[in-house]
Amino acid sequence: MEKPQLKIRKLPPCRAACPAHVNVQAYVSLIQRGKFREAVEIIRKDLPFPAICGRVCFSPCEDACARVNVDQSVAIRGLKRLVADIEREQGRVKGEPVPKKYSEKVAIIGAGPAGLTAAYELAKMGYPVTVFERMPEPGGMMRYGIPNFRLEKFVVANEIAYIQDIGVEIKTGVEFGKDITLEGLREEGYKAFFIAIGAQLGMKLNVPGEDLEGVISAVDFLRALATGKPLRVGERVAVIGGGNTAMDAARTAKKLGAKEVIVLYRRSREEMPAHPHEVELAEKDGVKFYFLVAPKRIIGENGKVKAIECIRMRLSEPDESGRRRPVPISFSEHQYEVDMVIPAIGQVVETSALPQELLNKDKGGMLIKYDPQTLETRIPGVFVGGDLATGPASIIEAVGAGKRAAISIHLYLRGRDPKEGLDETIEEVTWVKDWNMVNKKARRYDAPIEKPHLSLEEAMEYLMQLKKKARFEAFRCLGCGPCAECLAGVELCEGDKAVVDEVKCVGCNVCAVICPVGAIKKNDRGVAQVNEDLCKGCGLCAARCPENAIAMRKLSAEAIMAMISTALER
Amino acid sequence: MEMEAEPPKIVCFMCNWVFCGEELQVPYNFNVFRVPCIGRMDPVLILETFANGADGVMLVGCKPADCHFVDGNLHAERAVKMLKKLLNLAGLGHGRLKIILFSPLEDGNFDKYAKEFSEEIWVLGSSPLKNAELAPKITANLAAAKNAASAFRLRVLLGREEELTELENAYGERISEKDYDALLDDIVNAEFVRYKIHYLTRDKPLSVRQLAEMLGLKPSIVLRHITNMRRKGMISMYRVEGNTPLYKALEVH
Ligand SMILES: Cc1cc2nc3c(=O)[nH]c(=O)nc-3n(C[C@H](O)[C@H](O)[C@H](O)COP(=O)(O)OP(=O)(O)OC[C@H]3O[C@@H](n4cnc5c(N)ncnc54)[C@H](O)[C@@H]3O)c2cc1C
Ligand code: SF4
Ligand code: SF4
Numbered sequence: 005m006e007k008p009q010l011k012i013r014k015l016p017p018c019r020a021a022c023p024a025h026v027n028v029q030a031y032v033s034l035i036q037r038g039k040f041r042e043a044v045e046i047i048r049k050d051l052p053f054p055a056i057c058g059r060v061c062f063s064p065c066e067d068a069c070a071r072v073n074v075d076q077s078v079a080i081r082g083l084k085r086l087v088a089d090i091e092r093e094q095g096r097v098k099g100e101p102v103p104k105k106y107s108e109k110v111a112i113i114g115a116g117p118a119g120l121t122a123a124y125e126l127a128k129m130g131y132p133v134t135v136f137e138r139m140p141e142p143g144g145m146m147r148y149g150i151p152n153f154r155l156e157k158f159v160v161a162n163e164i165a166y167i168q169d170i171g172v173e174i175k176t177g178v179e180f181g182k183d184i185t186l187e188g189l190r191e192e193g194y195k196a197f198f199i200a201i202g203a204q205l206g207m208k209l210n211v212p213g214e215d216l217e218g219v220i221s222a223v224d225f226l227r228a229l230a231t232g233k234p235l236r237v238g239e240r241v242a243v244i245g246g247g248n249t250a251m252d253a254a255r256t257a258k259k260l261g262a263k264e265v266i267v268l269y270r271r272s273r274e275e276m277p278a279h280p281h282e283v284e285l286a287e288k289d290g291v292k293f294y295f296l297v298a299p300k301r302i303i304g305e306n307g308k309v310k311a312i313e314c315i316r317m318r319l320s321e322p323d324e325s326g327r328r329r330p331v332p333i334s335f336s337e338h339q340y341e342v343d344m345v346i347p348a349i350g351q352v353v354e355t356s357a358l359p360q361e362l363l364n365k366d367k368g369g370m371l372i373k374y375d376p377q378t379l380e381t382r383i384p385g386v387f388v389g390g391d392l393a394t395g396p397a398s399i400i401e402a403v404g405a406g407k408r409a410a411i412s413i414h415l416y417l418r419g420r421d422p423k424e425g426l427d428e429t430i431e432e433v434t435w436v437k438d439w440n441m442v443n444k445k446a447r448r449y450d451a452p453i454e455k456p457h458l459s460l461e462e463a464m465e466y467l468m469q470l471k472k473k474a475r476f477e478a479f480r481c482l483g484c485g486p487c488a489e490c491l492a493g494v495e496l497c498e499g500d501k502a503v504v505d506e507v508k509c510v511g512c513n514v515c516a517v518i519c520p521v522g523a524i525k526k527n528d529r530g531v532a533q534v535n536e537d538l539c540k541g542c543g544l545c546a547a548r549c550p551e552n553a554i555a556m557r558k559l560s561a562e563a564i565m566a567m568i569s570t571a572l573e574r
Numbered sequence: 575m576e577m578e579a580e581p582p583k584i585v586c587f588m589c590n591w592v593f594c595g596e597e598l599q600v601p602y603n604f605n606v607f608r609v610p611c612i613g614r615m616d617p618v619l620i621l622e623t624f625a626n627g628a629d630g631v632m633l634v635g636c637k638p639a640d641c642h643f644v645d646g647n648l649h650a651e652r653a654v655k656m657l658k659k660l661l662n663l664a665g666l667g668h669g670r671l672k673i674i675l676f677s678p679l680e681d682g683n684f685d686k687y688a689k690e691f692s693e694e695i696w697v698l699g700s701s702p703l704k705n706a707e708l709a710p711k712i713t714a715n716l717a718a719a720k721n722a723a724s725a726f727r728l729r730v731l732l733g734r735e736e737e738l739t740e741l742e743n744a745y746g747e748r749i750s751e752k753d754y755d756a757l758l759d760d761i762v763n764a765e766f767v768r769y770k771i772h773y774l775t776r777d778k779p780l781s782v783r784q785l786a787e788m789l790g791l792k793p794s795i796v797l798r799h800i801t802n803m804r805r806k807g808m809i810s811m812y813r814v815e816g817n818t819p820l821y822k823a824l825e826v827h
Contacts, residue, residue, distance in 0.1 A: 033642075037591065038678075475679055479640050500610065512726075514733035520644035542643040543614030547653075550729035559610065564619055565626075571605040572583055572626050 013428045014537050016484035018080060020432045021068030023404030024121075026050045028065055028080055029485045035083055035478035040471070043087040044097075051403055052124045052167055053117065053146075055092065055159045058085025060150055062279060062398050068432075070484050073439045078481050086474050096162050099169030105130025108195040108417045112136065113180045116144020117399045118200035118390025120164060121406025122413070123172040129414055133172050134194075138179035140231070144202055145391075146399060148227045149249070151256045153459075157230075181357030186386065196413045198379075199358065200390040200406070203351040209244060213302030214347075218309030222253035222348035229256065238344025240264045242312050243291075244299055245348035246276040249396075251283060253346045254291045265291045266340060270298040270317050270330045298330065300337060302345055311339045351396045359383065371395075378412045378422040379405065387412055434484035435521035435538060483540075500541030500558040504532045508553035515545035515554060582629035582695040586688070587615050589635045591642045592676060600688045604632075611635070612673070613646025617653045617660075617723040617732075624666060625716045627703060630695035633673040634684075640677060645736070647675055652735050659762045660722060664715035665708075669698055718773050722765035731761060767791070768799050772808055772823045779812035779820035 018028040027050060031043040047054040061081055069077035091097055110126050112119040115137035123133045141147050143160045168174060178184055186197065206221025208214060218238060220228075222245070228235050237260040243250050246269035258265045267286070269276060272295045276283060287293070297314040304310055316336035319328035353371060355363055362381050364373045372393050374380065379387040389405030391397055412422035502515075502524065511530040516522075523538035524545055532545075532554070546554040546561070555561070581603040590608045600606055609615060612635035623631050633654065635647035651673055658668035672691055676684065702708040703716075722728060731738075738749050749757070771785055782800065786793040800821055803809040812822035 472679060483642060512730055514730055517737055518649065518733050520641075520646065540610075540643065542611040542646055543609070544611060544643060544646050544649060547614050547616040547619075548649070548729060548733040550724075550726040550733070552724065556614075559614070561616060561619055564607070564609070565622055567607055568585060568605075568623050568628075569626050571585070571607075572623075572628060 014431050014433045014485065017068040017070050017432045017434060018065035018078075019485065020430050021064045023064070023401045024051050024407060025404075025430075026065070029481065029483055031087070032078060032080070032083060032478045032481040033483060035087060035474055036481070038471075038475060040087045040090045043083075044091045047084060047087070048166075050407075051400075052121060053163050053399065053403065054084055055088035056117075056146055056155060056163055057081070057400060057403075058083075058088045059159065060146075060155050061400050064400070070434045070436060070482055071480060073436075074482075079477050083474055083478060086470055090471070092162065096165065099166040101169065101171050102128055102130060104132055104171070106417070107132070109134065109193050110196045110198070110413060110417075111189050111194040113197065113199045114144065114201040114390070114392070115139075115142030115164075115174055115176070116200055116202045116390060116402060117146060118202075118392075118402035118406045118409070119144070119198060120167055120172075121403045122198045122200070122389075122409040123174075123406075124167045124170070125407055125410030126413060127167070127171045129410070131414075131417075135172060135174045136178045136180060136184060137174060137176045138183075140176055142174050142176060144402075145223075148230045149223060149252070151226060151229070151252050153255070153259065154252070179357070186359055186383070195385060196417055197386045198406075198409045198413060199362075199386065199388045200392055200402070200409075201354065201357060202391040203353045203396050205352045205354050206347060207350040207352055209299055209347045209349065211299050211301050213304055213309075216302055216304040216309050217307055218343055219302060219345045219347070222249045222346050223351055225253055225346055226256060229260075235260070237262050238309075238342065240340075240342045241266070241344040241346060242299075242340055242342040243267045243346045243348055245269065245350070246271065246278055247348065247350070248278045248282055249351070250346075250348035251278045251286045251291075253348050255286050255289050257344070257346065258286075258289045258291055262344070266342070267291055267293045268297050268299065268312075268314060268340075269293065269295055271319065271328070272296060275328070294340075296330065298332065299345075303339070309343050309345055311341045312345055313337055313339045351391070353392050353395075359386075362386070362388065377408075377426055379409050380412060380416075380422055385416060387416075433537070434482065435523075435540075436482055436484070500543070500556055501536055501539045502534045502541070502543070502545050502554050503557055504534055505553045505555065506531050508551045510551050510553070512550055514548050514550060518544050518548050520544065580700065582692065582698075582700060583627065584630045584632060584692060584695060585623050585628045586632040586634060587612055587620075588633075589642075589647070591636055591640075592634055592678070599683070599685050601692050603692060604688055611641070611643045611646035612650040613641075613643060613648075615650060615653065617657050618720055620653075620657055620671070621660070621716060621720045621723055624661070624670070624701065625703070625713070625720070627701060628670075629698075629701045630670045630672070630691060632671075632688075632691050634687075635673065635675050637675050637677045637680070648736070651675070652732060656728070656732060656758060656762060657723070659759065660719040660766060663763070663766045664719045665712055666702060666716075667698065669694060670701070714773050715770065718766055718769035721769035721772070722762065725765045725769075728761050728765050731758060764799065764802075767796075768803050768808065771796070771799060771803065771821075772826070775809060775821050775823040779822040781815070781818045781820050783818070785821075 016029045019025050027046050031046040034043040044054050058081060063081040065080045066077040071077050110131050110133045112123045112135040115135045119135055123135050126133045142164050146160050206223045237257055241257045241262045243254040250267060254265050254267050296317045298317055300313045300315050302309055302312050316333045317330035318333055320331050322328050361383055362372050364371060372388055373382055374388050374393055379389045381388055387409045389409050390402040411425040415422045415424055509531045511526055513526060515524045515532050521538050521540055523535045524532050527533040543556050543559060546556050584604050586604050586606045587609050588606055589612050590610050612633045620631055633650055635650055641647045654671060654673045657671055661668050661671060674687055702712050739751050739754050774780060782793050782796050786796045800809060807824055808826055809821050809823055812820045
């Protein structure tokens with residue numbers, strides 16, 4: 005079979021790394037110019053959750069940011085949070101309803117970030133979309149998992165309201181597999197389905213004593229709190245696990261008044277999957293960590309937790325995959341006196357709710373049978389994504405899946421192959437060739453914005469000072485991508501490119517020397533040639549070409565002179 | 575005392591990245607044009623702006639390290655340095671052209687700078703182009719200046735200043751900034767004079783002595799330029815009057 009010709013899309017590293025491909029460079033450059041509101045609009049084109057992600061995204065963009073080669077990454081997440089908060093200063097921003105263009109109804113199961121994003125994208129395309137959610141409120145783990153002190157509930161509510169504004173219908177309190185089924189929905193006229201019910205079930209420790217009173221999985225614990233159920237927190241709490249969920253549970257327990265909270269993790273600190281920053285904050289909150297210990301049993305008294313017995317572990321030599329497995333050390337059993345145990349060792353999918361055809365029966369493979377690129381399943385018209393398909397991951401990955409699902413569903417409903425949506429490969433670009441040069445010339449605003457984890461009042465106060473700081477911070481961005489990435493000067497810059505008159509060009513190389521992004525080079529005929537993917541349309545080359553051989557497509561010398569002479573005639 | 579003086583016309587080329595629109599306030603006699611980078615401003619365009627009757631031209635760019643195009647603002651500064659020399663030679667004076675590298679974050683409001691420049695131009699008065707007596711001469715000078723600013727030599731030198739003064743060439747040599755300045759001075763002078771000669775001899779053949787008088791230069795210097803210009807095909811001997819050769823401009827591309 006012939007390989008299809010893939011379109012290559014050149015993106016700056018930050019945008020390439022983002023699963024939702026948020027146009028970082030564009031909004032950062034708008035922030036430079038103090039255009040905060042416009043910046044949020046740019047974010048919203050790719051991501052319906054600017055304020056949420058501005059707070060709790062794991063920000064793969066920052067890890068990829070080219071600026072790390074010079075000093076530190078641009079504080080992208082902090083900037084995103086800031087612009088989203090500024091926008092809200094004047095009350096919640098309302099979305100414009102999008103007129104329906106198509107008649108095929110789409111059903112989305114699960115109102116987590118994956119489902120909501122798919123609904124948002126499909127509604128923007130003009131499909132009638134309904135989201136079915138079993139909890140009383142939409143939002144998934146953003147609403148019922150991540151605690152309030154990291155992500156305020158009203159922030160989640162606001163951004164979901166925006167999605168409803170544009171025309172998405174959300175039905176809560178409806179459980180798939182019980183209140184509704186695929187067949188039933190088909191009968192109601194739904195033509196395509198996106199199932200994104202997440203991984204909601206806390207994994208069991210599988211040790212004796214797990215059914216004692218006082219043992220509750222981290223997700224159940226956090227969910228109970230978020231639903232406002234009365235919750236008794238122990239005096240001494242043990243949290244089992246080393247991930248972000250464990251950190252959230254531990255910090256929450258501490259904030260609810262537990263005298264002592266200990267985190268028990270079976271590997272060492274280096275192996276902890278939690279974000280180092282989260283670990284730091286937990287320590288600041290007074291959470292204690294014990295490494296290389298694993299629970300063996302939970303000891304009860306009168307049906308309630310009294311202590312947890314653990315065994316010490318050591319790490320094996322790295323195996324073929326380079327991972328060091330924890331190995332129990334014999335006769336190292338010891339006990340911690342606790343009255344509450346919170347296992348936070350992972351989440352699994354509630355497979356019972358799913359149509360059985362979707363499950364992978366052969367052991368070892370993926371839990372759900374699906375195409376990870378198009379998100380199709382073996383049932384026509386049914387797509388899956390988010391934590392359900394990948395296992396517990398992140399909001400932004402769920403958003404990425406939601407966007408992919410929307411494209412696939414659109415193609416499916418138009419009678420086309422969802423694979424058509426995969427017609428591009430992404431290539432990372434940055435024009436910077438010599439990092440030393442950047443260091444010398446561009447780094448003036450050293451102070452990166454601290455990633456704010458603040459209370460609301462503090463944040464508002466902080467916000468005021470931050471506006472100025474943010475613009476300084478934004479100036480640290482190198483603007484890695486090609487011209488069209490920066491939408492800031494649409495009227496002037498966008499699409500302007502240098503054009504070389506090959507007859508006039510004498511090959512003096514002045515343009516190549518002057519071009520800040522290395523977009524112009526002499527070709528093998530000794531004539532200057534513009535690489536349109538790199539050219540940012542600044543016009544420096546045109547302003548210096550000794551032979552007048554370079555013209556700008558939009559802002560030509562003639563265009564400038566015409567403007568001036570009309571202005572001066574007045 | 576004059577009656578009501580007309581306010582000076584000021585053209586301001588401002589980098590598109592300097593501020594966002596709503597923060598910008600300028601006096602009413604300012605005509606602001608946004609450009610992607612002030613490095614975009616070809617020196618010829620700036621001279622053309624003066625030829626179009628501007629009394630003052632201001633370039634506003636970002637602070638050195640903030641340039642969106644790495645060092646477009648510094649290229650503009652170099653161009654301004656060269657242009658000031660040309661404007662002096664052309665009789666407009668260097669005070670009518672100003673560049674500032676500005677950041678609203680650090681320097682506050684732009685108003686102040688705009689007003690200041692506007693006042694400077696009030697003091698200088700309107701462009702000599704608007705004076706009927708001076709106009710022909712100034713027009714000729716500006717034409718020569720424009721040609722000089724398009725001259726290959728000068729533009730190559732300008733475009734490569736950074737390379738010449740900051741980096742070493744293949745032989746490990748580097749020109750000091752002082753030497754570069756002197757070189758630039760020489761070339762600006764020479765190109766201006768040559769194009770002035772070219773302009774003056776367009777309609778009427780002239781002798782070295784006549785030219786020297788008109789230009790206020792020593793005849794030996796004029797002769798050197800003419801020799802050079804003949805080699806480049808800019809001028810030729812038209813006829814000899816008595817013992818004195820007369821020169822006339824040739825059409826250049
Ligand atoms: C404690 C905790 C902290 C986290 N912190 C972060 C963080 O800081 N940053 C980050 O990026 N990610 C974080 N994550 C991960 C992130 O929240 C998830 O990866 C993301 O929410 C997954 O989105 P999803 O849409 O796939 O699933 P979910 O968010 O799980 O949403 C699934 C939705 O489907 C609903 N549902 C389930 N079953 C049914 C059914 N049968 N019928 C109808 N509806 C159903 C659920 O109620 C839920 O609303 C955290 C997760 C947890 C648990
Ligand atoms: S420097 Fe700017 S454009 Fe480049 S990767 Fe970082 S944020 Fe993106
Ligand atoms: S306009 Fe010229 S100098 Fe500017 S980026 Fe394009 S090729 Fe390079």
